Amino acid sequence: DTEVTQTPKHLVMGMTNKKSLKCEQHMGHRAMYWYKQKAKKPPELMFVYSYEKLSINESVPSRFSPECPNSSLLNLHLHALQPEDSALYLCASSQVRRSNEKLFFGSGTQLSVL
């Protein structure tokens, strides 16, 4: 199994809603990542988890709250988002958090905030 699975594929939410994005991998990878991608732009790193501990937070607003409950799962909890947060949210994983590791990406969650 070489897949990173993200759910849901599409999400529409209001600014007062609370929702969660989910990411799952069963490759035994110990590093997991959240990226945000606006249309026609490259992905921007949001968070990195290494061995289930948050190791990088790229100054992301607190309305985004990551969680890594175990080595296979990564969640992104969303609350009080703004319309400018509408984007494609990509999850990725790698064997470990090391600079020459291959990244495996999920197919993303397309988020629209109304």
Added chain:
Amino acid sequence: KNEVEQSPQNLTAQEGEFITINCSYSVGISALHWLQQHPGGGIVSLFMLSSGKKKHGRLIATINIQEKHSSLHITASHPRDSAVYICAVNGNEKLTFGTGTRLTIIP
């Protein structure tokens, strides 16, 4: 100036043509990735290079560390190769992405 520059930004070609996409970077790296992103989102890792050349099917990737330059070649291009191709470099345990090359192959 971006740390990772790709050219061209857009490329349209006829089916069967030989395609070259270029990537130049200005930072020290431990590895360079070529990624493919189809409309609708998902990113597929095509190659990870730290030196030399790699080949997978019709795709070839090369890197010249001294010149800080990499190329992705597609032989016998096909409409299903239409996608955005992204170069990304690993430096300081962080990936820096290029802005991508949008490739369209016309039947």
